[in-house]
Amino acid sequence: MSKFEARMDKIGQWVEQKIAPPLVKMGNQRHFAAIRAALIRTIPLIIVGSIPLILTNLPVKAWADALAPISDKLNVLFSMTFGFTTLWLAISLGAELAKMYEEQDPTMISIITVCSYLITVEPIDLATGALGTTGLSAKGMFALFIVGIIVVEFMHFAYKHNIIIRLPKGVPSNIAQSFASLLPMGILFVFFWVVRVILGFDIGALLNTIISPIISASDTWYAAFICVLFLQLLWFVGIHGGSFTVWGVMYPFLLNNIAENAAAAAAQQAIPHIITEPFFYSWTMIGGVGITLPLVIIWLKSKSATLREVSRVSLIPGIFCINEPVMFGTPIVLNPIMFLPFVFGTSLLGTMYGYILTKIGWVSAAYIQIPWTTPPLVQPFLSSGGDWRNVVAQAVLIVIMAFIWYPFAKLWEKRMLEVEKADETD
Amino acid sequence: MKKLRVVILCASAMSSGFIVEELKKIAPQNDVEIQVECFASLRYRYYDYSKVDLVMLAPQVKGQQSDIRKYLNEKGFAALPIMLIPMRDYGLMRGQPILELALKTVAENA
Numbered sequence: 001m002s003k004f005e006a007r008m009d010k011i012g013q014w015v016e017q018k019i020a021p022p023l024v025k026m027g028n029q030r031h032f033a034a035i036r037a038a039l040i041r042t043i044p045l046i047i048v049g050s051i052p053l054i055l056t057n058l059p060v061k062a063w064a065d066a067l068a069p070i071s072d073k074l075n076v077l078f079s080m081t082f083g084f085t086t087l088w089l090a091i092s093l094g095a096e097l098a099k100m101y102e103e104q105d106p107t108m109i110s111i112i113t114v115c116s117y118l119i120t121v122e123p124i125d126l127a128t129g130a131l132g133t134t135g136l137s138a139k140g141m142f143a144l145f146i147v148g149i150i151v152v153e154f155m156h157f158a159y160k161h162n163i164i165i166r167l168p169k170g171v172p173s174n175i176a177q178s179f180a181s182l183l184p185m186g187i188l189f190v191f192f193w194v195v196r197v198i199l200g201f202d203i204g205a206l207l208n209t210i211i212s213p214i215i216s217a218s219d220t221w222y223a224a225f226i227c228v229l230f231l232q233l234l235w236f237v238g239i240h241g242g243s244f245t246v247w248g249v250m251y252p253f254l255l256n257n258i259a260e261n262a263a264a265a266a267a268q269q270a271i272p273h274i275i276t277e278p279f280f281y282s283w284t285m286i287g288g289v290g291i292t293l294p295l296v297i298i299w300l301k302s303k304s305a306t307l308r309e310v311s312r313v314s315l316i317p318g319i320f321c322i323n324e325p326v327m328f329g330t331p332i333v334l335n336p337i338m339f340l341p342f343v344f345g346t347s348l349l350g351t352m353y354g355y356i357l358t359k360i361g362w363v364s365a366a367y368i369q370i371p372w373t374t375p376p377l378v379q380p381f382l383s384s385g386g387d388w389r390n391v392v393a394q395a396v397l398i399v400i401m402a403f404i405w406y407p408f409a410k411l412w413e414k415r416m417l418e419v420e421k422a423d424e425t426d
Numbered sequence: 427m428k429k430l431r432v433v434i435l436c437a438s439a440m441s442s443g444f445i446v447e448e449l450k451k452i453a454p455q456n457d458v459e460i461q462v463e464c465f466a467s468l469r470y471r472y473y474d475y476s477k478v479d480l481v482m483l484a485p486q487v488k489g490q491q492s493d494i495r496k497y498l499n500e501k502g503f504a505a506l507p508i509m510l511i512p513m514r515d516y517g518l519m520r521g522q523p524i525l526e527l528a529l530k531t532v533a534e535n536a
Contacts, residue, residue, distance in 0.1 A: 024489045033468060099472070238513065240437035240486045243468070313518050317441070324441035328485055328517025 008336030016237040016334070023234060027244035030100050031149055036243070038093035039251050042085060043369070046255075049082030050368040053262055059386030075266050082262055082369075084133070085255065086140035090114045093144060097152035103159050105177060109152055112185050117147045119192045121204040135204050138259030141252050142211050143204045151188055158184035218253035219275045221355040228284055228351045232343040235289050238333040242289065246280050261367035265385065271365045274358045278366035278383035281321070282394055283354030284347035286376045286401070288323025291346040293376060294402035296326055298409045304416040320373040330412065337415065341408045346401055353397055363390045427459045431477060432528060434511070435467035435494070436484035445484075445511070448521030456525055470494050475503050480532050482524075485513045507535040 026032070052074040058064045067074070081088075094113030095106035121135035121143050135143070158164055164180040171179075195201050217223055227245045234241030246254070257273035264271050287293020296318050299311035307330070314326040332338040357363045366383035374382065376398065380390035432449070436442035442464040453460035465473050467487040475481070475498060483491055488510055498506055509531045515523045 020489070028468075028490070028493070037468065235486075238486050239489055243437065309518060317444075322441055324484075324486070325517045325519065328513045331513050331517060333485070333513060 005336040008339040012236065012334055012336055012339055015233050020234055020237050020239055023230065023244050024239060027248050031097070032248070034096040034100060035093065035145060036248055036251065038089060038096040039255065040247065041092045041096075042089050045088055046082050046085065046258075046369045047371060049078055050262065050370070052078040053082075053265055053368055054382070054385065057265055057385045059388075078262070078266055079133075082259065084136040085138045085259055086117075086144050087114070087136040089141065090117045090144055090148070093148045094151070097148055100152065101156045101159075104152065104155055105181075108177075108181055108185075109155060112155070112181075112188060113144075113148050113151050116151050116188055116192045117144055119189060120147055120196045121202075123193075123197055137263070138256045139208065140204055141256065142207045145252075146203065146207070147192070154188055155181070155184050158187070163187075215253055215256055218250065219257060219273045221352065223250075224275050224279070224351050224355060225348065228280070228347045229343075231284075232290060232347050235327065236333065236339060236343055238328070246277065251277075258367060258369055261365060262369075265367040271367055274355060274365050276366045277369065277372075278379070279354060279358075281372055281374070282366070282380040282383065282390060283350040283397065285321055285372070286350070286394065286398060287318040288321050288326070289347065290323070290327075290332070290342045291350055291398070291401045292323045292326050292332070293318050294398055295405045295409055296323075298402060298405060299413070302413055304413050305420060306416050307413055319375050321375070322373065335412070337408055337412050341405055345404045345408075349404070350397060350401070353400075354393075357393055363387065363393045427457055428529070430458050430460045430462075430479060430528065430532065432460065432462040432480045432482055433473060433475075433478045434462065434464040434482045434484060435470055435487060435490075436464050437467055437487050441516075442484050444519045445516065445521065445524065448519050449525055452521045452525060456522075456529075458525065458529070460525075467494075471497060475501070475506055478506070480528055481506060481508045482528065483508060483510050485511060485516050505535065507531050 027036075055067055056064075056071045056074050056078075058067070090113050091110045094110030097113075098104040098106040098109035117135075117140075118131065121140055122132040124131055134140070159180070164183050167176045167179050195203070227250050231241040231245040234244060242248075254275065254277045258276040258278070261271045261273050261276060284291065287296065292314075296311050296314045299307040300315070302308050302311065310326055310329040313329060314323065317323065317325055327333055330338065332342050354363070358365050363380075364384040364387040368383045368385055370379060370382050377391050377394060380394045381388065384390040430453070434442045434445060446462050446464055449460055449462050467484070467490055470490065470493075481494070481498070483494070491508060491510070495508060498504065498508070509528060511524055512527070514520075
């Protein structure tokens with residue numbers, strides 16, 4: 001191992017022992033993990049809810065004109081799915097939080113969470129018979145997290161300390177269960193009713209004020225930079241970094257940002273936010289985390305038999321942005337030679353590239369949510385609502401990344417050839 | 427024919443899907459009848475471990491090994507071995523070395 005590699009190896013070990021464990025521990029915290037699981041369940045719904053947006057914002061004028069008469073109706077489909085994210089998330093979150101405690105029934109906790117949330121954030125206006133809808137959109141997410149946690153923790157507390165109605169043993173279990181939940185559920189509803197309807201305390205508005213600056217901060221190049229830095233560091237030590245960064249801490253903010261972008265697009269207004277989930281797909285995860293697709297292509301015709309195998313196995317998954325084969329096959333994970341390009345050379349540069357291009361208006365910000373496995377070049381086209389400039393920009397980035405990977409790819413190939421030659425002579 | 431029932435715990439259950447297929451393909455050549463499926467590692471508490479002889483962990487979730495070991499011990503599965511899938515074999519989807527290691531691990535823990 002050269003001195004350079006030894007130094008990189010030491011840094012890699014430091015990341016593995018000092019940086020990764022606390023992050024993983026934080027990410028595995030029960031409530032946080034439940035929120036993450038609940039959010040992931042809503043992703044397909046958001047993707048489907050984006051389809052009306054694709055239709056109402058088609059880049060071809062003739063098609064857009066043809067669809068114009070029903071664009072209002074398409075927007076209804078968008079609003080009730082994507083636009084009501086927090087309502088659907090409330091169902092999902094209640095169930096996920098309930099799973100933390102064996103005695104709680106997920107369906108029941110879902111119901112209590114939805115009802116408590118509506119009482120707190122969008123109580124009915126009996127004069128008009130209407131519910132507000134602001135709180136149902138992604139904006140309400142943070143208030144929902146608080147309501148959801150209060151609900152499940154109080155229900156658990158009540159069951160543990162017997163603040164429930166216990167029916168005699170012979171009664172069928174589902175009847176006994178529904179009676180048991182009655183008392184704590186009632187206490188919760190009254191509590192939220194008092195807070196919102198009697199005291200007039202709007203937790204949704206309060207959280208909006210608190211979260212607004214954080215949302216603005218999430219939409220900056222430095223938030224994206226820090227997020228991607230941790231993403232790359234965690235993956236470098238072989239941990240699924242996305243669970244703790246993009247699909248972890250950042251996710252509610254990314255969801256909020258794309259929801260507002262989508263609403264703006266639906267209303268034919270300017271798109272407000274740059275940093276969304278598709279932002280990361282377009283500029284930092286081309287062919288997989290760390291923009292590994294150019295690397296795979298470089299090794300297709302490698303002199304090293306091992307690397308040719310890695311490339312062959314990694315190509316098709318890489319087209320669908322799955323890069324475990326090249327990550328663990330090369331391996332990139334814990335490989336000192338790959339440390340610099342993977343952690344600093346690829347995704348971080350891609351982040352700055354994408355941010356600057358979007359900021360100066362050379363590419364569009366994304367407003368359509370699509371699956372993360374959507375292939376390169378297709379993905380930036382779809383998520384930007386059909387902006388071909390995003391496709392061109394991504395293609396250029398892929399070429400730039402090929403140049404950045406090249407010296408390190410060659411260096412590793414040299415090492416592999418040495419190992420293969422040594423194996424042969426044994 | 428040896429019988430082997432395995433669950434692979436993985437982050438996205440997408441890359442481990444390939445491993446499942448590889449293992450099913452080469453098991454007969456090794457005189458093994460294998461039942462193997464993948465399961466999301468973050469949800470390890472919701473799996474019925476009485477169905478398996480071996481738990482395999484994908485390399486990117488090896489950080490969860492001690493939590494899972496503790497959980498299994500608590501639930502009466504202290505004898506159920508956990509096997510870490512070696513990184514390169516996982517990445518290159520080499521079923522043969524993984525199967526051999528699995529058989530060895532189960533034999534050592536019998």
